[in-house]
Amino acid sequence: MKAVVFGGTNQLRIEERPIPVPGTGEAVIRITTTTICGTDVHIVRGEYPVRPGLILGHEPVGVIAALGDGLEPEYRIGQRVIVGAITPCGQCFSCLGGSHAQCGGPLGGWRFGNTIDGAWAEYLRVPDARANLAVIPDSLSDEQVVLLPDIFSTGLSGAESGNVRVGDAVAVFAQGPIGLCATLGAKLRGAALIVGVDAVPERLEMARRFGATHVVNVREQDPVAEIRRLTGGRGVDVAIEALGRQETFENALRSTRPGGTVSSLGVYSGKLVAPYEAIHAGLGDQRIVMTLCPGGKERMRRLLELVAHDRVDLTPLVTHHFAFDDIHEAFEMFSSQRAGVMKIALTPQAVGELVAQRVTARAFRQ
Amino acid sequence: MKAVVFGGTNQLRIEERPIPVPGTGEAVIRITTTTICGTDVHIVRGEYPVRPGLILGHEPVGVIAALGDGLEPEYRIGQRVIVGAITPCGQCFSCLGGSHAQCGGPLGGWRFGNTIDGAWAEYLRVPDARANLAVIPDSLSDEQVVLLPDIFSTGLSGAESGNVRVGDAVAVFAQGPIGLCATLGAKLRGAALIVGVDAVPERLEMARRFGATHVVNVREQDPVAEIRRLTGGRGVDVAIEALGRQETFENALRSTRPGGTVSSLGVYSGKLVAPYEAIHAGLGDQRIVMTLCPGGKERMRRLLELVAHDRVDLTPLVTHHFAFDDIHEAFEMFSSQRAGVMKIALTPQAVGELVAQRVTARAFRQ
Amino acid sequence: MKAVVFGGTNQLRIEERPIPVPGTGEAVIRITTTTICGTDVHIVRGEYPVRPGLILGHEPVGVIAALGDGLEPEYRIGQRVIVGAITPCGQCFSCLGGSHAQCGGPLGGWRFGNTIDGAWAEYLRVPDARANLAVIPDSLSDEQVVLLPDIFSTGLSGAESGNVRVGDAVAVFAQGPIGLCATLGAKLRGAALIVGVDAVPERLEMARRFGATHVVNVREQDPVAEIRRLTGGRGVDVAIEALGRQETFENALRSTRPGGTVSSLGVYSGKLVAPYEAIHAGLGDQRIVMTLCPGGKERMRRLLELVAHDRVDLTPLVTHHFAFDDIHEAFEMFSSQRAGVMKIALTPQAVGELVAQRVTARAFRQ
Amino acid sequence: MKAVVFGGTNQLRIEERPIPVPGTGEAVIRITTTTICGTDVHIVRGEYPVRPGLILGHEPVGVIAALGDGLEPEYRIGQRVIVGAITPCGQCFSCLGGSHAQCGGPLGGWRFGNTIDGAWAEYLRVPDARANLAVIPDSLSDEQVVLLPDIFSTGLSGAESGNVRVGDAVAVFAQGPIGLCATLGAKLRGAALIVGVDAVPERLEMARRFGATHVVNVREQDPVAEIRRLTGGRGVDVAIEALGRQETFENALRSTRPGGTVSSLGVYSGKLVAPYEAIHAGLGDQRIVMTLCPGGKERMRRLLELVAHDRVDLTPLVTHHFAFDDIHEAFEMFSSQRAGVMKIALTPQAVGELVAQRVTARAFRQ
DSSP states (O other), rough: EEEEOOSSOOOOEEEOOOOOOTTOOOOEEEEEEEEEEHHHHHTTTOOOOTTTOOOOOOOEEEEEEOOOOOOOSOOOOOEEEEEEOOOOOSSSHHHTTOOGGGTTSSTTTTBBTBBBBOOSEEEETTTTGGGTEEEEOOTOOOHHHHTTIIIIHHHHHHHHTTOOOOOOOOEOOSSSSHHHHHHHHHTTTTOEEEEEESSHHHHHHHHHHHOOSSSEEEETSOOHHHHHHHHTTTEEEEEEEOOHHHHHHHHHHHHHHEEEEEEOOOOOOOOOEEEEEGGGGGSSOOOOOOOOOSHHHHHHHHHHHHHHHSSSGGGGGGGEEEEGGGGHHHHHHHTTTOTTTTTTESSSSOHHHHHHHHHHHHHHHH | EEEEEEEEEEEEEEEOOOOOOOOOEEEEEEEEEEEEOOHHHHHHSSSSSSOOOOOOOOEEEEEEEEEETTTTTTTTTOOEEOOOOOOOOOSHHHHHOOOOGTTTSSTTOBTTTTTBBBSSSEEEEEETGGTTOOEOOOOOHHHTTTIIIIIIHHHHHHHHHTTOOTTOOOEEOSSHHHHHHHHHHHHHHTEEEEEEEEOOOHHHHHHHTTOOEEETTTTTTTHHHHHHHHTTTTEEEEEEEEOOHHHHHHHHHHHHHEEEEEEEOOOSSOOOOOGGGGGGTTTTEEEEEOOOOSSSSSHHHHHHHHHHHHOOOOOEEEEEEEGGHHHHHHHHHHTTOEEEEEEEEEEOOOOHHHHHHHHHHHHHHO | OEEEEESSTOEEEEEOOOOOOOOOOOOOEEEEEEEOOOEEEEHHHHHSSOOOOOOOOOOOOEEEEEEOTOOOTTTOOTTEEESSSOOOOSHHHHHHHTGGTTTSTTTTOOTTTTTTTSSSSSSEEEGGGGGOEOOOOTTOHHHTTTTHHHHHHHHOOOHTTTTTOOTTTTEEEOHHHHHHHHHHHHHHHTOOOEEESOOOOHHHHHHHHTTTTTEEEETSOOOOHHHHTTTTOEEEEEEEOOOOOHHHHHHHHHEEEEEEEEEEEEOSSSSSSOGGGGGGTTTTTOOEEOOOOOOSSHHHHHHHHHTTSSOOGGGGGGEEEGGGGHHHHHHHHHHHHHHOEEEEEEEESSSHHHHHHHHHHHHHOO | EEEEEEEEETOOOEEOOOOOOOOTTTTEEEEEEEEEOOOHHHHHSSOOOOTTTTTTOOOOOOEEEEOOOOOOOOSSSOOEEOOOOOOSSSSSSSHHHHHGGGSSSSSTTTTTTTOOOSSBBBBEETTGGGOOOEOOOOOOHHHHTIIIIIIIIHHHHHHHTOOOOOOOEEEEEEOOOHHHHHHHHHHOOOOOSEEEEOOHHHHHHHHTTTTSSEEEETTTHHHHHHHHTTTTTSEEEEEEOOOOOOHHHHHHHEEEEEEEEEOOOOOSSSSSEOTTTGGGGGOOOOEEEEEEOSSHHHHHHHHHHHHHHOOOOOGGGEEEEEGGGHHHHHHHHHHOOOOTEEEEEEEESOOOHHHHHHHHHHHHHO
């Protein structure tokens, strides 16, 4: 099968690999759509360590192609599924304790494109499939669901971990795809005032579509001062950090009221510093909460329900389409944030080929 | 001043009373708008005990007319305010423990029209005013905020106490004003599937406007069976009871999945019965949560923020307008649910008089 | 192997059965100690439906005798383990959502002696063993841990689900084994005032050893009045029901302050009734929470830690010892609460035989 | 009256001041016992800004000497009371929102010896007395309760904010008075493994008395490595920082498992740094929670209940006694941690004088 492989720092290669075979409790899915994530950019740039030779990608949409022992009759060949970026086993001490993303140890739930082969291939082997395969309702297209496995699950978790409550004031620092989903998450949890912060006008415009009641362009305004002003001097109840930089973290902390929460989603490449006055000498009753993406099929089922009942529409974020063969162009565009790209739908074949294939697939399912 | 007084079972009288004078920590507000609540119907019918001679009404919108010691400069004469139906002191053991509605003892936070004179009068004395006066933003009209003190605060609390989470399936039993606000509350907390249940087509239609993704007319369908079908046999995560009858409570319980929650808002006039099989012999990990209306100025501030930032619009519920002089007609219409009435805006004067008065009031404030 | 089999209402039979063989992901353990539970009494009396022919018992202590595929090297033959009465799969929607006891559907996590063969046999097949085998520290004896799988996990959960907080006032209705563990649970969560309620002086005496600061004998005092008196008229923050009868449930509700919680552990054989005044017409901000026993290996690990660090000593509850061959005498004693029995340690062989066997087992492990 | 006044950096003066007079809602209490806190050391050293001329001290035990309007009949002259170090109003937005320590704004609930005159005087004016006076049960001595207003309330909150659960593994960094109370708090919330960390053998010995199951002397062992070893490589569920230094904070973070919580109680004199690997690049699902001392009479009531029911005995911490006249010696001993001092009971008169006074006081109350 065709696969996009990490070849070492700044190297992505298209290689031919054998189609994986499912072991007990595993499934193999034929990938129909996947995407590129900011974390993949970290990996390719060598900022987050992954072993060369691994197939990257952790946001799979596909069709069940093969099932290992123990998965029938709950699942059957031909079902359309998504799988979370995080694939917990459900059975270790961490999972049973509710810490699914830390399955088996630190970050252990993140396996695709990190410790095992990922979704940038024609086929993907899914471990602990019983805990991870989420069937897609027939009414939903690949593009409606491709952002659920990571971007939306992570963004929403920023609002959840921050415990945003109905009527809260919330600020979201950075309005890339995850920040936009955090903005949407704040809206979904009933925040009243939602301030989107970024430096790119197009992203601030998108922030309004995703629920921001106010936006702040950091090139034009001091976000901390502006948030203070908007909240009558009080500060927000919850500030969500969605970039992974000291500056945004610090601004989030300074924007938060005493007793409030900074909910951090970013992947940091260095230490975090909390200034003395921003933590009120340690006496401000503040919380700092960091969250990796929630996964597992129950999480995916909930997110699918939101899309199916028209509570969430993520398709405006899918701005471009590429086939695996064009991964270099896609990756370059995404990592340089060129051409107004937000998220790229990545498919094994070019779109023309796909249409033909879908016709076949439908025939197959009938 | 003019006041609507409870005269004993099935008696409402318009009386002339002295304008109240504020004691220390108290305020007197001139009522501009108030409304009739289902609880008032219970009282007038003699189903909930209140002493004759009391001015009824617990949903005040008004203007500060007089301030007792200790309230300036935080407050000043002429400010427009709402006060919650529940007026906690903030300083007793219950309040400091977070149980504000049970201020000082069972139901102790509910004072207006229950243990002290209420809002159906030209002037209202507000106890513990520092904890209870919430200033209305200039941009909001009386009708936009008159349902916040009770109906919306109560309805929303049904979703909050039930701990509705993003992606949940929720059913709301009865779509009167509180049930509709519970439906809206479920939406505000991010529910995916929201089933509105009632017997009146107009109310089910309104339920869709307030966030229901599905509606069930109990005259046409068995709600428990239909909710099972809509949730794939699983049951809802949270069922909200918004009527106060055994039948709706029981249906709520039977509609809820194991591990789920029944959130009860109704005022019951008898015992509650939980059938054996509906509680799985006590082993179904279910919760039953009952909630009185949250009050206090911080609660009101949060609800005002929701209106100010266009997250909530309750004006479709205000279907009729009456002056105090027409209380008998208003009460009869409301209690018999005639003429498609949802909520009635009740004002000291008829609307024509009010326009003149508002001009004067504005002049006064400048 | 020898097994104690449910033969229909009021029938227990000792039968010879084949030793089970583990499938994929399953383990077989050789039972060294188990016990009789109040639920078993319900089953034998025909009050809770279980199919005749099933081996009963759901509280296993044993030694791993055989391992199916996928369990090594985490587990190995010869390890001493306990398994919770509830054996969640960890991978279904309920489990991934945190509702492990309702695994796959209502009460689905309770399998041993309910839907599959249980622990009253020389060998026990454990489903989803990766999620359920908890290794016993060498320092702990069978009798120190045999009450963890059900009695203590359930009793403690009464305090946990009731959200007992440090400084709370708590009442526990009924001081049988589960009630005593609930009393201990209240103490472990930091309750200040703990009132144990029962009709048997010996059980009230034991209640004091398990943490009760006060006891009430219902034959001598009205528990509701006495609890009101002890709490200065306020009522308890949390009342735990540990019997499964209308009377104790009702007393629990009447003893609870507005804003408080009734945490119910009992297995009911009929409907539950909440009187009008006890729920303050639905307006008392009360919660009723029902809990089945938490299971899974992480739960068991935590409970083992409590015993290993001397926070919990349950051995005073093990008042009698019987071998499987004497099950009829054991069952009669337990179900009639004769001879001061609290819990019975049930072993495949009589104690004399066991000593010899243990010597052999130790030799085997070296 | 006699008062101990902050005279600027490193200056404490005994001065004669007028006895305060209570305003509306205020009380004046005659101090019988108070104590010196680590925060006072920060203030006197000039590390935390307080205006010269202020009477210091925030841990009052006393007798009601005068009551302003609005406090009778709930309170009466002659009642023995404690008042929390934090005195919330209960009626502002922060208090009504549950953030009592941040009453009115950052750290606003901390008034005694910070923004208004404190407890190191013969008489103390108590603001918002209805929310803050907690009557001491007759059975309890001053020394049994003098550590409740701050030290124990703060220490316990470390375990509460960290959400220590039954069966958790907890490490407490620094075993001064607050750390010891945090250790006790971890025990009260049911932790299994509790590791006390300090450099002073006497404090580690005391840690065992307060609930530590293990102790680590940082002069002899690397605490992070030792905690890893004690938890089988896993890390603790909750680490409590009780000193206010970068080193202890960092060790706390490194000792905590993914998904765990660092609960910080220390008063920091500079920024906080979270190293990259200790936060797993932001992806470890960790929480950092900072807590100021919870106050108000409901909090004090709960703590008094714990002492009254023998769940807590803090008297071993009161190692020395001094009169106000000896404040310089007392302060020097406390701040230099000389002579095995833990906490000092500070009284207006020397102990001999006090005995005579108590006889008088009792006569007065009869």
